[in-house]
Structures are given as structure tokens and as C-alpha cells.
Amino acid sequence: MNSENPFGRIISANSRECVVAYRTSEQEIPRFGSMVHIPVQGAQDFEIYGLVTDIQIEEDGFLRQLATADTLPAEVLADNRVNRNVPIVLRILFLGCRDENGDSHLLPPTPPLTLTAIFRCNSSEIAHFTAHGNFGYFRHILNAVNAPAAELFAVHIRLTSIAQNAKHNEGWTRAAVEELITLLQDDYAGLTAILGALGDADISF
Amino acid sequence: MNGNMNGQTIGYVTGGSLKEGLLARLTAAPDAVQEGGFVVIESGGRRFYGLVTNLRLDASDPRFAENRNEQRLGPRIGRLLHQQTLFTEIEILPVLMQRVGPEPGTAEFDRHDNAIDPTPVPVKTLPAHHAPVRPANAFDVSEIFGDPQEKTKFAIGSTREQNHPVAIDLDKFVQRSSGIFGATGTGKSYLTRLILAGLIHSRQAAVLVFDMHNEYGFGDTSPDTNIRVPGLKDKLSDRVKVCALGRGTTIDGRTPDFDLVLEQRDILPEDIEMLTHELNLRDTTPNTLAALVRSFGPANWFKNFMQLKSGEGEGSVTEWAEKANVHAGAAESLQNKLRRVIDRAYVVEKAPANCIRDIIGYLKSGVSVVLSFGKYDSDLDYLLVTNILTRQIRAAWEQQTNAFHGSGGAKPTPLVIALEEAHKLLNREMAAQTAFSRIAREMRKYFVTLLVIDQRPSQIYDEVMSQLGTRISGWLGDDADIAAVLSGLSGRDTLRGMLSRLQPKEEVLLLGYGVPMPLPVRSRRYDDQFWKELLKNERPVHFEKGKPDWLFEE
Numbered sequence: 001m002n003s004e005n006p007f008g009r010i011i012s013a014n015s016r017e018c019v020v021a022y023r024t025s026e027q028e029i030p031r032f033g034s035m036v037h038i039p040v041q042g043a044q045d046f047e048i049y050g051l052v053t054d055i056q057i058e059e060d061g062f063l064r065q066l067a068t069a070d071t072l073p074a075e076v077l078a079d080n081r082v083n084r085n086v087p088i089v090l091r092i093l094f095l096g097c098r099d100e101n102g103d104s105h106l107l108p109p110t111p112p113l114t115l116t117a118i119f120r121c122n123s124s125e126i127a128h129f130t131a132h133g134n135f136g137y138f139r140h141i142l143n144a145v146n147a148p149a150a151e152l153f154a155v156h157i158r159l160t161s162i163a164q165n166a167k168h169n170e171g172w173t174r175a176a177v178e179e180l181i182t183l184l185q186d187d188y189a190g191l192t193a194i195l196g197a198l199g200d201a202d203i204s205f
Numbered sequence: 206m207n208g209n210m211n212g213q214t215i216g217y218v219t220g221g222s223l224k225e226g227l228l229a230r231l232t233a234a235p236d237a238v239q240e241g242g243f244v245v246i247e248s249g250g251r252r253f254y255g256l257v258t259n260l261r262l263d264a265s266d267p268r269f270a271e272n273r274n275e276q277r278l279g280p281r282i283g284r285l286l287h288q289q290t291l292f293t294e295i296e297i298l299p300v301l302m303q304r305v306g307p308e309p310g311t312a313e314f315d316r317h318d319n320a321i322d323p324t325p326v327p328v329k330t331l332p333a334h335h336a337p338v339r340p341a342n343a344f345d346v347s348e349i350f351g352d353p354q355e356k357t358k359f360a361i362g363s364t365r366e367q368n369h370p371v372a373i374d375l376d377k378f379v380q381r382s383s384g385i386f387g388a389t390g391t392g393k394s395y396l397t398r399l400i401l402a403g404l405i406h407s408r409q410a411a412v413l414v415f416d417m418h419n420e421y422g423f424g425d426t427s428p429d430t431n432i433r434v435p436g437l438k439d440k441l442s443d444r445v446k447v448c449a450l451g452r453g454t455t456i457d458g459r460t461p462d463f464d465l466v467l468e469q470r471d472i473l474p475e476d477i478e479m480l481t482h483e484l485n486l487r488d489t490t491p492n493t494l495a496a497l498v499r500s501f502g503p504a505n506w507f508k509n510f511m512q513l514k515s516g517e518g519e520g521s522v523t524e525w526a527e528k529a530n531v532h533a534g535a536a537e538s539l540q541n542k543l544r545r546v547i548d549r550a551y552v553v554e555k556a557p558a559n560c561i562r563d564i565i566g567y568l569k570s571g572v573s574v575v576l577s578f579g580k581y582d583s584d585l586d587y588l589l590v591t592n593i594l595t596r597q598i599r600a601a602w603e604q605q606t607n608a609f610h611g612s613g614g615a616k617p618t619p620l621v622i623a624l625e626e627a628h629k630l631l632n633r634e635m636a637a638q639t640a641f642s643r644i645a646r647e648m649r650k651y652f653v654t655l656l657v658i659d660q661r662p663s664q665i666y667d668e669v670m671s672q673l674g675t676r677i678s679g680w681l682g683d684d685a686d687i688a689a690v691l692s693g694l695s696g697r698d699t700l701r702g703m704l705s706r707l708q709p710k711e712e713v714l715l716l717g718y719g720v721p722m723p724l725p726v727r728s729r730r731y732d733d734q735f736w737k738e739l740l741k742n743e744r745p746v747h748f749e750k751g752k753p754d755w756l757f758e759e
Contacts, residue, residue, distance in 0.1 A: 177282060181289040185265040192274060195286060199278045 006117030008090065010038070013111035016094055016140070018050070020118050021087040029055060029088065033155025035121040035129070036092055038112050046099040048108045049121070049129050049137075051156060053147040054091035060084060092118070093144050095137040096129065103129055105136030126163040131172060135179040142183065142190075149190070153180065154197035161203060173205035214337040216295060218246060223299070223331060226258060226699065229338045231293040235260060238295060241703050241714075241725035243341040243364055248332030252303045254325060254341070254349055256723060258699040259296035266290065297338070298699050300722035301325035301349065325349060325721065343369045349721050359403035361396075361677070362726035365712065371726045373400075375409040378675050378719040379619050382645045382655040384627075386662045386690050387679025392710055394420055394625075395427075395731040396677065397658050401437060401623060405444050405573050406739055410619035412573040412656075413564070413598070415591050417582060417625045419456050422447035422575035429710075437575060440736050445573045448564060450590060451551040454579035465560045465576060466551045469508045471593050474498055477543065479592055479638045483585045484542045489535040496529040508554060510540060511547050546589065551581065561594060565601045571618050584629055588639075591630060595622060595640040599648060606651040617652040627657040628664035636666035645672040662689040675719030680707040691716070696723065 007030060008020040018038070022029065030036065030052050038048040066072060066080060096105040121129070130137075141152055157176050164172035177198065184191035215238060221227035227246070231238060242257040264270035269290040275283025303325040325348070341349075346369040353360035358372035378400075385400070387393045398421060401412055414421045414437075422445070424436035438445045449461035474494035481490065494506075501509040513522045515537060522540055526533040546552060564574050576594070578586055598620070608614030624630065624641065636642040645655050646668070657673060659665060663685035671693045678690045687704050691697035694716055700723055704714050707725060714725045729735055 174285065177285050178289060181286055185269075185290050188266045188268045191286075192278075195274070195278050195282050199282055205281065 006119055008087075008118050009115045010112050010118060011089070011114060013114070015107055015111055017053070017144075018092050018094070018112060020090040020092055022055075022090055023087070030090060030120055031155070031159075033152050034159060035095075035126050035156075036118050037121050037125065038092075038116055038118050040108070040110070040112050040116065042110070044099065044109070046097050046108060048097050048112060049095045049125075050092040051095055051141065051152065052090055053093045053144060053152060056089040056091070058086050058089070060086040091147075093140060093147060095140055096132075098129070103132035105133050105140075107140070123163040123166055126160055127167045127169065130160045131164065131167075131169060135176060138176075138179060138183060150193040150197035153194050154201035154203075157198060158201045158203050161205070170205070173203060177203075177205065214339050215244070216338040218248070218332050218334055218336045218338065219294070220334070221297070221331065223328070227255065227297040227299055227331065229295050229297055231260075231295055235262065235293040238293075238340075239366060240706060242366055243346065243724055244297060244338050245341050245345050246297070246299075246332045246336050246338050247305075248336035250304060250306050251330075251332070252305050252325075252345075253299050253328060253332050253336075254301040254303070254345065254722060255297040255299040255328075256699075256703075257295050258298045258696075258703065261294045261296070262291070263294050264291050295338075296699075298696050298723075299328040299331070300696075302328045302330065303348075340367060341369070342367070346371060350724075356407060357409065359400070359407060360729065361399065361403075361715070362713065362728040365725060365727050368727075371715070371724060373675065373677075373715065373719050375404055375407050379404065379410040379621055379654055381649055381674030381718050382657065382669075382672055383621075383675040383677070383717075383719065384657040384659070384662065384670075384673040384690070385677045386659055386681065386686070387713070388681055388683075388686075388709075389660050390709065391679030392728065393658055393660065393679060394418075395434075396679070396713060396728055397421075397623065397625075397656070398434075398437065398731050399729055399735065400656075400677075401573075402441065402735075402739060404621060405437065405441050408571065410621045411568045411571050412621045412623060413568055413594075414573070414575045414623040415587070415625060416575050416577045417587055419577045419579065421623075422461070422577050423456050423459050425457075434731055435736065437573070440740065441573075444571070445575060446567050447575045447577060448560070449577045449579045450581050450586065451579060454577075454581075456577045456579060461577065463558075463560065463563060465564070465590070465594075466553050466556045467561075467590065467593060468556050469511075469547070469552060469554055470504045471561065471597075472507045472546070472552070472589075473503060473593075473596075474506070475638060476589060476592055476596075477546070479588060479635060480546075480585060482634070483588060484545060486542060487535060487538060489532060490539055493531050493535050493539050496531045500525065500529055507543070507547075511543060513540065515540070545585065549581070549586065549589075551586075551590075561597050564594065565598055568598070568620055569601070569605070569618050587626070588630060588635075591624070591641075592639050595644065598622070599640050599644060599651075599653065602648070602651045602653045620653045621656050622653065623656040623658065625658045627655075627659040628661050631657065631665045631669045633666045636669055642666065642669050645669045660686075662686050665689065667692065674717050676716040677713050678704060678707075678716065679713050680709045681705065694723075 008022045010018045011021045012019045032052055032055055034052050036050050040046050094107055097108040141149055161173040180194060215233040216229040216231040219228050219230045238257055240257055244255055244257055246253040274286055304322045306321050350372045351358045353370045353372040357374055357376040359375050360370045360372050363370050385393055385397050404410055404412055422436045422438045424434050424439055426433050438447045447461040448463050448465050449456055450465050452464050497506040497510050513525055514520050515522060517523045522537050523533045526536040567574050602617050605617040609616050630639050630641050644653055670689055676690055681687050681704055687701055691700055703725060711728050713728050716723045
């Protein structure tokens with residue numbers, strides 16, 4: 001998987017998120033909390049930015065039989081993991097989009113169509129999108145249903161701070177944490193959970 | 206608000222009302238601001254001047270304050286969390302505002318209508334939300350309290366945080382009676398000396414000091430530093446006369462300029478009635494005194510009465526009492542009690558000179574007089590002498606003022622009577638009987654005002670306290686005293702705590718008519734440096750008794 005080649009295709013979508021089928025031939029599963037982008041072609045071209053909020057590996061019916069076997073040869077294990085009938089599914093939360101006017105932390109005007117290819121963001125794209133505006137995309141993460149916000153922020157901020165530091169934008173991490181505190185200062189439990197996760201992520205600023 | 210924050214924003218307005226004052230979120234450290242700090246808020250082309258009246262530690266959620274999250278989250282995240290969720294809120298009492306217009310060179314400056322207020326006015330509106338709050342700088346202090354270099358201004362101290370000089374307007378100070386208060390040991394007498402020195406030096410008024418403890422004329426030794434400090438006579442010798450009570454009295458071995466003795470004819474029945482408590486007089490005394498005046502006349506009643514023999518027979522008290530239809534026992538008792546008065550060495554039948562007339566003459570010519578009581582330090586001496594003297598002064602000033610208004614006579618010299626231990630003369634029982642309460646109430650228009658100095662302002666009659674224009678108070682511990690000092694002033698509830706939390710020494714709260722807004726200040730020290738600064742532009746002045754030589758000079 002790299003930023004030039006798609007690692008999967010969309011199997012369902014709405015205005016806030018989409019579900020992606022992951023091609024198991026790829027060497028590396030996109031990490032939880034990593035950023036992806038989805039080019040959308042149509043009457044108006046734009047590119048959706050999103051965050052991997054969930055990775056789901058489901059059984060394909062035959063797996064139960066294999067799991068009960070006394071021993072499993074290595075080639076059987078590899079065949080089951082690579083040549084799966086049921087793909088690994090990723091849930092992508094939309095963070096914003098980019099069109100001819102530049103980056104925006106508003107949700108995309110339309111969801112991507114099914115089978116649209118999805119790409120992993122490189123460091124430069126991450127740094128560019130996350131430095132835009134004033135962390136407006138945080139609200140999408142905070143409003144996400146059934147997504148572990150604390151874990152998402154911990155991973156996202158740790159990964160993004162690496163990208164920002166590479167661009168000599170060392171103040172981004174501190175500003176991001178301050179913004180989170182501002183957004184959540186009336187939600188003691190939510191804020192301390194996120195800050196606790198950030199502490200576990202050993203983020204430096 | 207320390208020196209390096211001078212002019213920097215320390216917070217922003219978050220709410221408030223005219224009645225309850227303003228609230229501001231502090232952006233500086235909590236200990237960077239003190240209660241009583243003088244702050245300025247700029248909003249919409251107006252500058253609002255106010256006092257910090259309270260500081261409160263607060264949190265966006267109480268749990269952020271209750272739980273020590275930095276231990277769980279680590280110091281860096283913990284610090285960021287605290288910076289945003291824990292904060293200090295300050296309460297500001299807005300007092301004055303001034304329309305100053307936008308800054309020159311800005312777009313708003315070109316559009317505004319050039320309407321500005323030449324001087325600050327009492328606050329009638331509020332700054333907008335998020336208007337920046339900053340500590341007052343030297344310019345602000347000067348704008349409000351005036352330039353200490355001006356002739357009628359006197360630098361009484363400096364702001365506590367930034368040390369900007371704060372001046373009082375001596376002209377206003379002498380227009381109404383004033384008070385200097387503070388618990389014992391807070392430096393009242395040194396503060397009084399500072400102000401009297403300023404008054405005498407500025408020639409705003411002549412001063413009569415009733416110096417009960419012999420401190421003001423020739424100075425004394427500070428109990429704290431054990432250093433001898435000069436008196437008013439030592440430094441302003443050509444404008445101050447020291448008068449001692451009684452013949453041949455010396456003050457710390459020094460000879461006064463002249464003595465004060467009272468003639469028996471100076472004593473009026475009301476002077477005796479005022480001593481009811483001191484002499485343990487009966488309820489019948491006013492009737493007996495009235496009969497004495499009827500019998501002997503107002504000038505000779507005391508002398509003639511005291512010459513009556515005790516017992517019965519011709520020329521006795523009993524004989525007079527029977528003729529005057531007065532109870533003989535009451536008359537004899539009164540005569541016995543008045544022996545304490547006639548036995549005072551300073552009460553004589555005939556004085557070699559009219560000392561009271563001399564004092565009035567000096568005061569009229571603008572020379573201040575310090576009346577030292579020397580060894581006569583009892584309450585009886587103090588009450589008797591101050592009342593007799595003040596009554597005659599009051600009459601003299603009334604006469605001169607009436608002549609000034611009626612027949613174009615000379616304008617009377619403004620006179621300030623400094624009264625230590627004022628509650629002895631101005632308490633609820635005495636106030637109606639002494640000349641002082643009338644001075645406090647009515648004599649402003651006759652150019653005579655009081656400077657009341659006391660450690661128990663609650664003991665002073667309410668009606669007198671309410672007449673005090675400028676009030677300068679050091680630390681007070683008693684709630685009743687604090688309430689008395691603040692009586693009749695707006696914002697007294699918010700100033701109450703400020704007064705009780707002053708430093709025990711060298712901090713005073715300026716209040717009332719003579720200052721544009723209340724302000725706690727660090728008072729100047731009464732030392733050589735003070736005198737050097739005061740007298741640096743001094744030129745010799747020569748007085749001619751009876752002729753004011755400086756009051757109306759340009």
C-alpha cells in the first residue's frame with residue numbers, strides 16, 4: 001500500500017463516513033487512526049479526507065471449521081488470510097475535503113460512490129490538511145458515533161505531529177491539545193479520557 | 206501587577222453590571238494582581254478607570270480544580286489543561302470613565318466625531334465584552350489624580366504595585382472637613398505630619414494643630430526606628446509658630462514661640478457643661494450655671510463664683526444660692542468641682558497678653574500654629590482648651606467672612622483645625638456641645654474646616670462623620686470603625702474588605718471628596734527625603750501678622 005496506489009474500494013457511504021473493502025493482497029493494513037483520501041470525480045471534482053476509525057475482520061463461514069482443527073499447516077493459514085472470500089472492512093470518518101478553492105474542514109458535498117478507490121495520505125498531505133484552519137475537523141471526530149474518540153485523537157495527534165514536525169511546524173501539537181481542551185472543557189469525563197489517551201501516546205510538544 | 210507588566214493587558218472583561226461591578230478573566234498569573242489595584246479598561250473610544258475589589262480562583266468545571274490531573278496526565282498536558290480550565294476572575298469596581306477617542310492614525314480616528322472628555326467623569330456605562338484590562342500606568346494615575354508637581358497637588362504616596370506617584374488635591378482637601386483614621390501604630394501621626402507639611406508648604410491654608418502629645422511642633426523620636434524625626438517648626442519655621450499651654454512650658458527642652466494662658470473670663474457656661482463627664486457634674490448644673498450668668502454676667506460669672514466662700518454667711522455660696530433661688534447644695538458641689546478648672550496653672554485671672562487673639566492673628570495672616578499641651582495632657586485640659594480656643598476662632602472667621610461678603614473686606618484665610626483624638630470632642634454625647642461639630646457641619650462656608658485624626662472613627666458622631674469630605678484611612682480591624690470610615694460613600698461594601706486588608710503600616714486608602722476615586726496607596730515616608738523633595742524649590746517667606754501675604758499671590 002502506498003499513496004499512489006489505492007488500497008481498497010468503497011462499498012458503502014453516507015455524508016459522514018464510508019466503509020471500505022480492503023484488498024488483502026496489500027502487505028500492510030492501514031493503521032487505526034491513519035488518514036486517507038478519496039478522490040471523487042463527477043460534475044465537480046474534489047477529494048475527501050478521512051480517518052480510519054475502525055478495522056473489522058469478519059469470518060467467512062469456513063473459518064469456524066479451520067479454527068477447530070488440531071493443527072493448521074502454514075499454507076492453509078496463508079491461504080485463509082490472503083485469499084479471503086470476505087474482505088477486511090475499514091470504516092472511514094470524513095474530516096473534510098479539498099476542491100479547487102483549497103482545503104475545507106466541512107463535510108464533503110456528496111458522499112463518494114461505491115467502488116471509488118481510496119488512498120493513504122502521505123506525510124505532506126497530512127501536514128497540509130491538518131494545518132488548515134483552526135482544527136475544525138476535530139468536531140467530526142468528537143461527533144462520531146461508535147468511534148473511540150480518545151484512542152482516535154491519541155493516534156491521530158501522534159501521527160500528525162510527526163508530519164507537522166517534518167514541516168517544522170512544531171507548535172501544531174500543543175495547539176491541537178489546547179483546542180481539544182477548549183472544545184471539551186465542559187465535558188470533564190470526555191476531556192480527561194482523551195488527555196489520558198494522549199498521555200499514553202507519549203506525545204511530545 | 207508588577208513593574209514589567211506595566212501597560213500590558215492582564216485580562217479581559219467577561220461580564221458585570223454598573224451595580225455589581227465588572228468581571229474580568231485574568232490572563233496573567235493570579236499573584237500578578239492585588240486587591241485595590243488600579244486598572245484601566247479601554248473600550249469603544251472610552252477609557253474606564255476602576256479598582257480591583259476581589260480575586261477569585263475559578264474553574265470551567267469544579268472537578269478540574271478538585272482533582273490534581275497533572276499527576277495523572279503528566280506535567281505537560283496537565284499544565285495545558287490547567288491553563289485553560291483553571292483561571293482567576295477579578296472583580297472590578299468601575300469608578301470613572303473618559304471618552305478619549307480612537308488612537309490617532311487608525312481608521313476609527315478619521316471617522317470619529319472628535320468628542321472627548323477633558324476630565325474623567327463618574328462611570329455611567331460599561332465597557333464591551335472582552336475589552337482588555339491593563340494596570341494603570343503613570344499617565345493614567347496622573348490623568349486621574351493630577352500632576353504632583355502642580356501647586357495645589359501633593360504627592361501623598363504611590364500606587365502599591367507600580368509605584369506611580371499619587372497626589373491629593375489640597376485645594377479640595379481644605380474645602381471640606383477631612384479625616385485621617387487608622388488603628389494605633391499604623392502611622393496616623395506621621396501621615397498627618399506629611400499632609401500638614403504639604404498644606405503649610407503649599408500655602409493652601411493656615412493650620413491650627415491641637416498637639417496633645419507634643420509631636421508636631423518640634424518632632425519626636427519614632428518608636429519603630431528610634432530615629433528622631435523633625436517637626437513642622439523645624440522645617441517650616443517661618444510659617445509655623447509653636448505655642449505651649451501654660452507659662453514657661455517647654456517642649457522636650459525647647460522653648461515655644463509663645464505661651465497660651467486662658468483668662469477666667471474666657472470660660473463660658475457651655476465650656477463647663479462640656480466637661481460634665483470629666484467633672485462628674487450633676488443634672489442641676491445647667492440651671493446653676495444659668496443663674497450664675499444672670500447674677501454675675503457672662504464675662505465674670507466664673508471669677509465671682511469661685512471667689513464665693515464656702516459655708517454660710519455673707520459672701521458665701523449658700524447666700525448667693527438662696528438669693529438666686531438655686532439649691533445651695535448643688536451650687537456648693539459645682540464650686541468644689543470647678544476647683545479642678547481654676548487650679549489649672551494656665552487659667553489665670555488676667556493674662557499678660559491676649560494669647561488667643563495672638564493665635565487668631567497668626568492664623569489670619571497665614572501662619573500655622575501648633576498648640577502643644579506640654580504637661581497638661583489630661584482629657585480635661587484638652588477638652589477645655591480646644592473648645593474655648595475654637596469657639597473664639599469660629600467667631601472671628603464668621604465675622605471676617607460676613608465682612609468679606611457684606612462690605613468687601615479681605616477674604617478670610619482658609620483655616621484647617623487639626624484635631625487629634627477627635628472622638629473625645631466629637632462623640633455622640635459631646636458633639637452637640639462643642640464648637641467642632643458646628644465647624645464640621647457649617648463652617649465650610651466660613652473657610653474653616655476640621656482635620657479629624659482618630660483611631661476609633663466609630664466613636665465619632667455619625668453626623669460629623671457624614672460631613673467629612675476626604676477620608677484617608679490606614680488599617681482598621683474593627684468592623685464598626687471600618688463602617689464608620691466608609692459611611693456615606695458609594696461602593697462601601699466592596700471597599701470594606703480592602704480597608705481591613707491594608708498593610709498595618711505605610712498603606713492607606715484614599716477616599717471621598719478630595720480624590721477622584723478610592724485608591725489604596727503606599728504612603729510616603731516622613732523622613733529627610735520627604736523634606737528634601739518638599740523644600741527643594743523653597744524660597745524664604747516673610748510674614749506680617751494680620752496681613753495675608755501669600756494667599757492671593759499669583
